[in-house]
Amino acid sequence: MKNYKILITGGAGYIGSMLSTKLIDLGNQVTVIDILEYDTRSLSHLYLNKNFTFYKKDVRDKKFLKKIINKFDCVIPLAGLVGAPLCEKRKKDAIEINLNAVKDLVSMLSKKQKIIFTNSNSGYGIGSKQKFCDENSSLNPISLYGRTKVDAEKIVMKFKNAISFRLATVFGYSYRMRTDLLLNNLVLLSMRDKKLDIFESNFRRNFIHVRDVCDGIIYAIYNFNKLKSNVYNLGMSKANITKFEMVKKIKKHIGKLKIKKIHNVKDPDKRDYFVSNKKIEKKGFKAKIDIDKGIKELIEVYKAHKDFINNY
Numbered sequence: 001m002k003n004y005k006i007l008i009t010g011g012a013g014y015i016g017s018m019l020s021t022k023l024i025d026l027g028n029q030v031t032v033i034d035i036l037e038y039d040t041r042s043l044s045h046l047y048l049n050k051n052f053t054f055y056k057k058d059v060r061d062k063k064f065l066k067k068i069i070n071k072f073d074c075v076i077p078l079a080g081l082v083g084a085p086l087c088e089k090r091k092k093d094a095i096e097i098n099l100n101a102v103k104d105l106v107s108m109l110s111k112k113q114k115i116i117f118t119n120s121n122s123g124y125g126i127g128s129k130q131k132f133c134d135e136n137s138s139l140n141p142i143s144l145y146g147r148t149k150v151d152a153e154k155i156v157m158k159f160k161n162a163i164s165f166r167l168a169t170v171f172g173y174s175y176r177m178r179t180d181l182l183l184n185n186l187v188l189l190s191m192r193d194k195k196l197d198i199f200e201s202n203f204r205r206n207f208i209h210v211r212d213v214c215d216g217i218i219y220a221i222y223n224f225n226k227l228k229s230n231v232y233n234l235g236m237s238k239a240n241i242t243k244f245e246m247v248k249k250i251k252k253h254i255g256k257l258k259i260k261k262i263h264n265v266k267d268p269d270k271r272d273y274f275v276s277n278k279k280i281e282k283k284g285f286k287a288k289i290d291i292d293k294g295i296k297e298l299i300e301v302y303k304a305h306k307d308f309i310n311n312y
């Protein structure tokens, strides 16, 4: 199998720390640029590996990026302010990091280099009851976060050697843990409180395990020509479920859990849709790790590391 030189910005993050590790395990040379905003140890296990390089740098440092960019076969820009609340709080940074820095990065690439982008599928908004959203469904993001991601995707996709993945709601353990993500969060609250208040319980979502996200990106690196110049939804087809169905799965694994449906609270995140992942599946990649396995893993992790629960 050919080994590549890969640059991952934001590689110390939730997706990036797992992806960097998997790519190193496959024998690739991985360089990460990250300001280590959250977890300073998420890549500690890689520092001694000869195929790993780390720069504590800001993706807005154009001069630095220009100096190193031509070394890489493939660039994966994951650095960002992630999620609507954070982008609302830091609007200027959100535009600079999520959008302008991606635009600058694309402008530095030579024709031979490749780029793989991760968008959110949250812009599909409220889908119709019968239909699944596919890649032709319109993206109308309601948050600044969503808009920066959609605009960045448009810029990336003007470049010929580009692939974009629109990710379902990600779950599962990572070296940089995110307890804010819906399933990760509800498992934590269920273990802590033994009760869950759930609003908009009939809202539908599509999910994907973080290791499947990494495997999807890795599949794209190794099958680039088959996939390039296209956008793909990346989620698990079996994991198109309502919030209530998800909570029932959590209860199955936790045992004692009081679930209360709340009717008069609206979810500011208007996501309510099922998503079709047929396009990427037809190209040969299918997510494998189901929600039950993800919940079991999360329970083990939260039991072993009580600080996730205590510090939440």
Ligand SMILES: NC(=O)c1ccc[n+]([C@@H]2O[C@H](COP(=O)([O-])OP(=O)(O)OC[C@H]3O[C@@H](n4cnc5c(N)ncnc54)[C@H](O)[C@@H]3O)[C@@H](O)[C@H]2O)c1
Pocket (backbone or CB within 6 Å): 009, 010, 011, 012, 013, 014, 015, 016, 033, 034, 035, 036, 037, 038, 057, 058, 059, 060, 077, 078, 079, 080, 081, 082, 083, 097, 118, 119, 120, 121, 149, 166, 167, 168, 169, 170, 176, 178, 181
């Ligand atoms: N996790 C999801 O559910 C999800 C869904 C869709 C899309 N995405 C996209 O995937 C990417 C990674 O998401 P994540 O969940 O791993 O988020 P994360 O917050 O865990 O990781 C982002 C990383 O970027 C770094 N960073 C932030 N600003 C930076 C800057 N100016 N320069 C260098 N590094 C900087 C942070 O330190 C962090 O390590 C993001 O672009 C996000 O929009 C994630």
